[in-house]
Amino acid sequence: MAGSSKEHTGSNGEHHNHEFNGTFSPVPIKKSKLATSRDLTIGTPLQTRAASPYTLKPPIDSDGLSWPSMGARARIDQTPEEAAARELRIANAVKTILQELGEDTDREGLLETPERYARAMLFFTKGYEDNIRDVIKKAVFEEDHDEMVIVRDIEVYSLCEHHLVPFFGKAHIAYIPNKRVLGLSKLARLAEMYSRRFQVQERLTKQIAMALLEILRPRGVAVVIEATHMCMVSRGVQKTGSSTTTSCMLGCFRDQQKTREEFLTLLGRK
Numbered sequence: 001m002a003g004s005s006k007e008h009t010g011s012n013g014e015h016h017n018h019e020f021n022g023t024f025s026p027v028p029i030k031k032s033k034l035a036t037s038r039d040l041t042i043g044t045p046l047q048t049r050a051a052s053p054y055t056l057k058p059p060i061d062s063d064g065l066s067w068p069s070m071g072a073r074a075r076i077d078q079t080p081e082e083a084a085a086r087e088l089r090i091a092n093a094v095k096t097i098l099q100e101l102g103e104d105t106d107r108e109g110l111l112e113t114p115e116r117y118a119r120a121m122l123f124f125t126k127g128y129e130d131n132i133r134d135v136i137k138k139a140v141f142e143e144d145h146d147e148m149v150i151v152r153d154i155e156v157y158s159l160c161e162h163h164l165v166p167f168f169g170k171a172h173i174a175y176i177p178n179k180r181v182l183g184l185s186k187l188a189r190l191a192e193m194y195s196r197r198f199q200v201q202e203r204l205t206k207q208i209a210m211a212l213l214e215i216l217r218p219r220g221v222a223v224v225i226e227a228t229h230m231c232m233v234s235r236g237v238q239k240t241g242s243s244t245t246t247s248c249m250l251g252c253f254r255d256q257q258k259t260r261e262e263f264l265t266l267l268g269r270k
């Protein structure tokens, strides 16, 4: 993944290791609140947008989880015995699906498929369990750099939450620092953390952007994702090869056309 990424930064300064102190989100979480005062102070346009049940909350919970699923905490805290029991329940459900589809679950090729599929689904949704403090550990640096940073072509694999089939493609993440930068490989880790969940592409794009905004408080963040959805291309809804592009522009990327254009030019889109 990291190997295929192309990176661009405006200049190359000296990095000073600045250990992340773990104080992202001192504000208590209030589900009913649309926009926090922090949104207003950093000038994001989020409070003017339609509310999403997923991004109403601040990106990072007090325990370091970021928009976790309802059962994420139970998965994190489970004992090995509980984990095995969970895997078995999923496998039994998969066996039922196969039987209802008319399959013989005792034939050789399918014998261990339910267990394999259970493990695969747990892997594909492991992003709910990620703790953002572990993800970006020791990779926030004080840096007097104020030019655009872009990491292009980050591979993302996710699952469409409407059909539970994959969508996959490339994410491009950019930001303009405000005295703090993030280790470049961590941008890919953020994309991984939010794509290993049940997603819609629009939310995935927004979550990456909002998390980066929260972590670095930069002058602006831009995220573009281009992806192919199996639920579209394999069911004949659209021709094979069609792809979907989503973007989320925050801060100066939203306010300043020049900044947005520089970003799109660097992406090769203009």
Ligand SMILES: [Zn+2]
Pocket: 160, 161, 162, 163, 164, 165, 229, 231, 232
């Ligand atoms: Zn779908």
